[in-house]
Amino acid sequence: MFLRNPLAVAACLLALSSSVWADPAHTYDFGQPAPAAKASRSIEVVMGDMSFDPKAIDIKAGETIRFVLVNKGQLLHEFNLGDAAMHAKHQQEMLQMQQSGMLTPTGMKEMSHDMAGMDHASMGHVMKHDDPNSVLVEPGKTAELTWTFSKATSLEFACNIPGHYQAGMVGKLTVSQ
Template sequence: MRFTATTTFLAACCALCIGLTAPDTVQAHGAQPHHAGPVRKEQKDWGIAAEPRAARRTIKVTMGDDMRFHPGNIEVKEGDTVRLSIRNTGKLMHEMVIGTPPVLEEHAALMVKFPDMEHDEPYMAHVPPGKSGEIVWTFNRAGDFRFACLMAGHYQAGMVGDIRVSQRVPSKAR
């Protein structure tokens, strides 16, 4: 096919229209776009995704280029639905990923091998420098879990935190 000024102009117009009508996207590793959509609710060992309107508590977390989360420990009760409001105060891309230690270790190792790996799960938030993100999560299983930044080298530098989900004690019937 021979490209003329007209075909080049039409191709540019099509690209612009597609860009204007595409659904909102969020950026993941290596600026790979992911399409936003309905929350995927898949039970994990550490809980299940929740709708934003279900959150009854907000926990603010900051992360930065010191390779630390503040606070580094989070405590919730079994059954709590929490909004984790995450702010990246650094100049590097960071993320917050919730999971069990083995799951996070495995994922961190993959990120070192494939730093631009594309993924987008409801238990992770990729946050560009100076921006905010959130995770809305129901911690429906008691136990000790973790959160971490799995960007290549960040986990290895100690960018991890702990989540303790205490067992909810049923109230006694009167």
């Protein structure tokens, strides 16, 4: 029986309690999430299929920005703040989610209770897309991400759904003093 396997039981328990195991201590050297009420300004970013508009955003260190993300495309898209190395790592996680069937071209499937045959332990986020520097936006929907930028740096905002970054769905985010 599936539940007699201690590893399978542990994986099920971990998945069912994953909100407890979310990584609240994870920090980003370029800033942290913030409540929308703290935003000093809002920036609308329109997501097309394989494009962002605007393609570049300039911000001042210390500023809290409310990103309003409007997906006018036909596909699921992501808005993720980070540097190129962070995006490369996240692209691998997103590929695993796609290969497992959790990530579809237009949305995310909920975790099923039948986890037989799925290697969730190898994924850092236990089949969840819950990074505070990232949000998924379904076709025709709008979402928000509010972030306080702590220091001057060069970043990217990108869609890390498999193939999207490579197709040009990446923009430049410059944080100046």
